[in-house]
Amino acid sequence: MSPTEIVIVTVAVLAVLAAAVLIWNFVRRRNLRATFGPEYDRVVAERDSRGAAERELRERERRREQLTITPLSEEARARYAAAWEEVQAEFVDSPTTAVGNADELLTRLIAERGYPSGDYAEQTAQLSVDHARTLSRYREAHEIHLTNERGEADTEQLRQAVVHYRALFAELLGEQPIHPPAPAQTEASTR
Template identity: 45%
Template sequence: MNTQTWIILGLAVATVLVALAAYLLYQKKQSHRLEQRFGPEYELAVKELGSRTKAESELKTREKRVDHLDITPLMPAEAARFSQAWKELQGNFVDNPKGVVVQADRLVRELLLKRGYPMGDFERRAADISVDHPDVVNNYRAAQAIAARDQRGEADTEDLRKAVMHYRALFDELLEVAEVEQPPSAKQMVAQS
């Protein structure tokens, strides 16, 4: 081989190495971004799916799916209605803890639907919630697990109290209120003139 062939071969190898390094850096940045966005949900996905590659693929799929949803904050009146419903629900716990857990689940589902989340099966809902609310999706899973145990007659009052607390953490996170623009006051209008 002549010198020109060696130079071309060396440039080709260098190009491949640079491309590989760029790809690995991109992958590392993507992994870091997903870890930061999803927090504990990232580790759960890795554990459940058995590899970082599969988990990251799943989390990216969730992001794409949720990006196509029309998730909207509540109007102040709707948020007030939901808050009042929660207060009433919580006030009934002492007299009817089992019923309150069912009501809490129903109210959270209603809130999710109002915000624009689809009401597929539970795992799909939890996956969708994890995109924007990764810190509280585990509360939702814990509440659902307790509710399922309660249906089998395996949950006591303390478990039911914990379920309501888990639902409340998710509820509070989802109770996002839209900013309502106020018309300018007379004083503001004069100041702008």
């Protein structure tokens, strides 16, 4: 092989390797975006670089694989659904208490499913792997809860917190965890 042919083959091999690396990075980024949804953009915005953000998200996936996430038994689902209905009913008379109870109930559910529940940052990081689409709502609800503890939340914020908590609560509980009102109740409430 002549020196020119060796250079051409080397350049071609390097071009193929560079293309493979670009494709590999593209596929990894696309998979992270698909897994984390809006959480991907949030982490990228918070970090110094896209690479640092993607390393963090891959680390979250690695840590999540070490957890044992378990489905709830039918009894547990029914117990949590009933407890959630109590929280919603409590909101009418005591919105501040209902928001605190919603936060506490959701924390218990998170722990029972197998996610960490002690450290809020670790909890949200692990939840982001499986529940990224509702995680921003959970964060907003938790912020309102903290504002509520300081006595600074108004009733509309408290209502919004319960709505946000409900999104992650329903997702963690499974399909149709919160029973819709009976048909007679629905008709009466629309009149």
